[in-house]
Amino acid sequence: MIIGTVVNASGLAQARLMANSVKRQMPFAKVLVCLVEETQAGTLPDVDWIFTAREISAYLGFEDFDNYIFKFNSLQCGTAMKGRLLTYLLEAFPGEEHIVYLDPEMYVFKPFNEIEQMLSYYDVVLTPHHLEPSDAWDCSREIGTLQDGTFHSGLVAVKNSQEGRNFAKWWMTIIAGDFGGQPNGIFTDQPYLNFVPAFFNAGVLRHPGYNLAFWNLHENGRKLYWSGDGYCLTHYVSLHCVNFSNFLGLLDSCIDTYVPHDGAFRQLWSEYKQNLDWLYLEHPALPWAYDYFYSGEKIADETKLRYREAKINRSIEGNPFYLSNHSDF
Structure with a gap:
């Protein structure tokens, strides 16, 4: 099994914690980090390979990386590269049967046995945000999830099969944003996963011990306890991984x-926060390389949106990082 993740330089501390948890629970798994920066990060403990997003894109035959990444902001670097990373892992490691994408904020507590079992029947395994419906009088959570995506893109498992590769290439293409009407918001890769059970041989992992996170802490089946030899959930269900995303303090x-x-x-x-604070001393938050023109001018979000819309309607030649916020597209 290969575990892949995507980070910019400011996310290396989280990626190291995730990789360490993987190695402790699944020592034979390999960890690959896709770094969305111009420069490499050297070697990292518990990480087997680090490649830049540009290197991965070049391997797949994409020579337009600057035009591609310019459309995304620093929060969306994972959104931009998840599909490309999965496609790369399936092609570059044909001997690996199972590929799992994990967000860097993930922390693993038990081996992914249920995922491996499901991949013997399915080519794609998805994890839903919620396993329990809200009260009948309140559907606000469901409405929000319909907008953000029923399934969480922070844990997606793929078999190295023709169907698995078809899924990865489809997801890579559709989240590129090269068409009108793309979903609004930051995590624009997730809503497309709603179609995966219809389009591909995909299974839904309904185990509450996967993807414990701020969006499902309210569920009755996800109450966390210490059982004496480890953490477990309601009815002594084993805890396998937690997503420690604290986006907007949620x-x-x-x-x-x-x-x-x-x-x-x-x-x-x-x-987790204590361990993360220690690693931040080695990997402090840094400006994202692709948030700036080559002149040093900060790229405005509005400029990225204008550029994306312009690319949909016509071909734009040249490297956009040579431009400025005042450039016409």
Whole structure:
């Protein structure tokens, strides 16, 4: 099994924690980091390979990397490269039967046995954001999930089969944003996963121990406990991985709302943050290389949107990083 993830330089601390957790629980798994920066990061503990997004794109035959990455902001670098990374891993490692994409904020507590079992029947395995419906009088959570995507793109498993490769290439193409009407928001790769069970031989992993995160802490089947020899969920269901994304402070907010003051998840989150703070000393937050023109001018989000719309309607020649926010497209 190969575990792949995508980060910019500011996400290397999270990627190291994720890789360490993978190696402790699945020592024979390999970890590959796709770094969306101009320069390499050298070697990292517990990481088997590091390649830049440009290198991976070149391997796949894409020579338009500057025009491609210019359309995305730093929060979307994972969105930009997930499909390309999966396609690369399936092609570059034909001897590896199972490929898993994990967000760098993931932390692994148990081997992915259920995923490997499902990949013996399915070519793609998806994990839903929610496993329990909301109260009948309140469908706001479902409405929000329909907009953001029913399945979480932070954990996607693929078999190295023709069907698996077809899925990866389809996802890579559709999240490129080279067409009108792309979903709004930051994580524009997720809504397309809604179609995967219809388009491909895909299975849905309904195990509550995968993808524990701020968006499902409220669910009755995902209450976290310490059982004496490890963490488990309601009815002693094993905990396999947690997504420690604290996007917009939502994890802190949901902990305050749904987790008791002496709850196990608070302790787990505190330990993770302490380890992360230590690694931030080695990997501090840095400006993203692709957030700036070559002149040093910061690229405005509005400029990226204008460029994306212009690329949809006509061909634009040349490297956009030589331009400025005042350029006409």
